[in-house]
Amino acid sequence: MKPFAYAVAEAPVQAVHQLSARPGAKFLGGGTNLVDLMRLGVESPELLVDVTRLELDRIEPTATGGILVGAGVRNSDLAADPRIRAAYPMLSQALLSGASGQLRNMATVGGNLLQRTRCVYFQDVTKPCNKREPGTGCPARTGAHRDLAILGASEHCIATHPSDFAVALAALDARVQITGPAGDRALALADLYRAPDEDPSRDTVLDPADLITAVEIPTSREAHRNSLYRKARDRASYAFAVGSVAAGLSLAPDGTISEVRIALGAVAHKPWRARRAESALTGNPATPEQFRRAAELELAAAEPLPDNAFKVELSQNLIVAALSTLAGVEEA
Amino acid sequence: MTTTDTRSQSTTSTLRLQVNGREHELALDHRTSLLDALREHLGLTGSKKGCDHGQCGACTVLLDGRRVNACLILAVTAVGREITTVEGLADGEDLHPVQQAFIDRDAFQCGYCTPGQICSAVGVLAEARSGWPSAVTPPEGGVQLDEAEVRERMSGNLCRCGAYANIVPAVLDAAAAELPAPGIETAYHEGESR
Structure with missing residues (x-):
């Protein structure tokens, strides 16, 4: 792992500014994926901006009857929330089906959405990978692809997104709130992720300095409760x-x-x-x-x-x- | 508090960690995991390094009462949190009920995964007390720990000796023997432990 600087962000805007000012910087949430990728040599940030001490750890009702989940809420807290369990069972079940008790206590909502593929070639820096190093090729097509994509892939990448949580959020038409260099905005979860197409290095449409601050879950309806x-x-x-x-x-x-x-x-x-x-x-x-x-x-x-x-x-x-x-x- | 260079250039910090009720001041490279800080800098070698990738659970410790993988936590991020390792579970000569249950049930062979299993089990009992569901908890009613629940909840702790057949009864014994005790603070974000 390469040495890096560390800073604790005190406000979302400040965190975004810190990333904008340092192209080699990354946000650090629960670290369950990023720290591992740093140890593997896949990621080597110059600066980690710790966003876990921001006030992004609430689960609260919205004015329109939905639920706003702060991006810093830990997976285990969200899965155990009685409102989520009653109104959106698929969401709690998706979270509980993922990882382990320890990892769910660490992993944040925002980090879960932005975790990287577990394709073995992406995680092995001795192998080519168009997602990790654009233009180097994709050995998965003729190699280990049992776990990889069957829909919407491209000749450049057949990686899968590993999140369970994001699958439930997609079914619920959740929205993602973002603070970025140009201000605040919101995106449908369906519009957050992109197809690999010509540039598999980008998993999402986000700018590197965009910070997910919350996930908005729509007002519960029968097809949410019976899920x-x-x-x-x-x-x-x-x-x-x-x-x-x-x-x-x-x-x-x-x-x-x-x-x-x-x-x-x-x-x-x-x-x-x-x-x-x-x-x-x-x-x-x-x-x-x-x-x-x-x-x-x-x-x-x-x-x-x-x-x-x-x-x-x-x-x-x-x-x-x-x-x-x-x-x-x-x-x- | 962490002393961090304001220009965020320094790759080391001087920081204080609260471990098993004692405060320690350490000068650490930011790359230092909580696990390495405990083992290599504080001499607390109870927590074990198995995979170092969050896949085996041998490094499990409690952070503000919640079980976590110490190998994937950077020590610098644990400032201000209460860290409990397997060394901090016993009350003097009196073993923690989970430790005692592991001995009574012979719930280990080589022992390498045991500190992580025990810390994880302590976390499991607190989670169950708080009514946290698992993937096998029925939608209605509270949490009743049984073999299926313990196997699911302890799935983040691997045992290469295969001592699971005794680990599961040990955790169930400890659950059954529990005196009323507080659950973990689920609204941690509203408490003082931020």
Whole structure:
């Protein structure tokens, strides 16, 4: 690890200024990913600006009936919050399915959103990687890609975003509040992340000096309350997803689907909102056959590689299982 | 407080850490993890370095009563926080109930992961007392620690000897033997421990 300076930020604006003034500077939240990447040599900041002592650690109701979660709130506090558990079960479940008890006590909301891919080539500085070193190539296509993307990837990068939390936030249409060099703004979570396209080095649309200050969760509705997060992984606990789904469902009095929300994890460079499946389902009967048809429609765009082709059916099965549970019907 | 160069150029700081109820002044390179500060600078070698990547839990300590991986925490960020290591759990000659339960249940073989397991279990009991759910907690009702709960909640602590079969009963014994005790401060951001 290379030596670095350290400063404690006392206000978001000051933190942003410190980063703007030093191109080699980075914000430090819980450090669960950044400190590890520094130890691996993937990151080598000249200055760490500690943002954990800012007043960004509250979970509070918004004027419009939603919930505003400070970016410094620890994952464990948010997962245990009774309001989150009751009104947005998929969000609490997504958080609790991630990492370990220790890491959830450290990891912040903002840091969770901005964690980097766990692609083995990205984390190994002895290997080429277009995300880490643009232009060096992507060995994953012909190498270890079992855990990597099947949707929305590019020839330059097939990395997946590792967050469970962000998948649930995508399904909930959460918004991200940002303080940046040009002032404050807000973005839909769906617009925060980008596809790898020609420049996989950028995970998000953020400027390096942009500080996420809060996540705004919309007013709870039936498809938020009747929701769940389901995660498939290689061991029962403490592992990244090989596939996951955040889903919410509400039914009309006649049993047809009035609203459905579906987002997939571990399949793309970003949380994958399954809009095609959602529009195919809305207004139709809540049956396993309909769920299967919609899941197949969503995954029709998949471009799997030999070792991650299983993710197509896995993701379809996750969608069908989650929606069947939420609708109270037997899986097909 | 941390003495940091105002121009943020210095790569070292002189800082005070509160460890097991005692204050220590240290001059540290910013790269120093809390784990290395404890082991190499304070001689508290109970906390172990296993993977040094937050994957094994051998370095688990309590920070303001919450279990964390000391290997991924930079020591300079722990200023003003109360750090408890396995050395700080016993009350004089009286072992902490979790320590006693590990002995009673023979919940270790080589012992390398044990300090982390014990600190993690102390954190688990506090989290359960506070009603914190886990991935296997049913949506309705409170937290009842059972084998499935302990296995899920302790999943951040690996044991290469495979002593889990005795670790789980040890944690359950300690949970059952608990006297009423405060949960962890869930609203930590509203308290004085900022």
